[in-house]
Amino acid sequence: MxxxxxxMMVGAFLAVGAVQAQDTxxxxxxxxxxxxxxxxxxxxxxxxxxxxxxxxxxxxxLIAEYENLTERFNEAREAAQDSALSETVRSExxxxxxTLLVEVREFEGRIQxxxxxxxxxxxEQGRRMRSRIVDEIQEEIRRYARSQGYQAVIDSSxxxxxxxxxxxxxxxxxxxxxAIIELLNRGRE
Numbered sequence: 674m675x676x677x678x679x680x681m682m683v684g685a686f687l688a689v690g691a692v693q694a695q696d697t698x699x700x701x702x703x704x705x706x707x708x709x710x711x712x713x714x715x716x717x718x719x720x721x722x723x724x725x726x727x728x729x730x731x732x733x734x735l736i737a738e739y740e741n742l743t744e745r746f747n748e749a750r751e752a753a754q755d756s757a758l759s760e761t762v763r764s765e766x767x768x769x770x771x772t773l774l775v776e777v778r779e780f781e782g783r784i785q786x787x788x789x790x791x792x793x794x795x796x797e798q799g800r801r802m803r804s805r806i807v808d809e810i811q812e813e814i815r816r817y818a819r820s821q822g823y824q825a826v827i828d829s830s831x832x833x834x835x836x837x838x839x840x841x842x843x844x845x846x847x848x849x850x851x852a853i854i855e856l857l858n859r860g861r862e
Contacts, residue, residue: 698823701843703850705830707810710854712861717802721795728791735787739780746773813856817849 708714752758753766818826826849829840 698821699825699827700818700821700823700847700849701827701829701840702814702848702853703830704810704828706850707853707857708806711806711810711857713806713809713857717799717806721799721802724795724798728795731791732784732787735780735784739777739784742773742777742780746770746777749773810853810857814849814853817853817856 749766749770753763753770755763755766758766814826817823827840829838829843829848831839833839
């Protein structure tokens with residue numbers, strides 16, 4: 674009798690679980706795909722690329738200036754060692770070479786500082802842009818999920834610590850990526 678009662682209880686729990694599972698409205702979204710296909714992401718990427726090109730142009734100008742300064746230093750150093758010149762002229766060239774060497778070292782530091790500062794600025798701007806875009810995407814997902822009566826939206830683009838997809842299978846009708854991409858891109862100007 675107890676065995677029969679236990680079987681009935683397990684059956685009842687399974688039936689209640691099945692009914693509750695049918696009422697649960699969980700959908701999935703590939704956030705990587707949504708992020709990459711959102712027109713604002715593409716605009717932000719283009720803007721960052723343009724700024725990176727400006728950085729590279731500025732850096733090229735600094736490098737050309739540095740190479741010119743280095744060439745002047747090398748010429749002064751060679752002249753300081755030229756035995757055909759008088760000791761006075763060689764001494765002047767040594768002093769000039771020493772001054773130029775200090776300028777070369779300072780210029781190297783300036784270039785390194787420029788590189789570090791601009792890279793940090795570009796990285797920070799990229800993070801801010803990405804954050805704003807992700808916030809906008811998440812808000813659109815929340816609005817859509819509420820309007821459709823979904824109880825949960827799960828990102829299917831994530832990977833486990835073993836670099837394996839966390840969600841191995843999603844039935845296509847449960848993936849809302851296309852709908853969200855369409856909603857996000859409808860405001861494209």
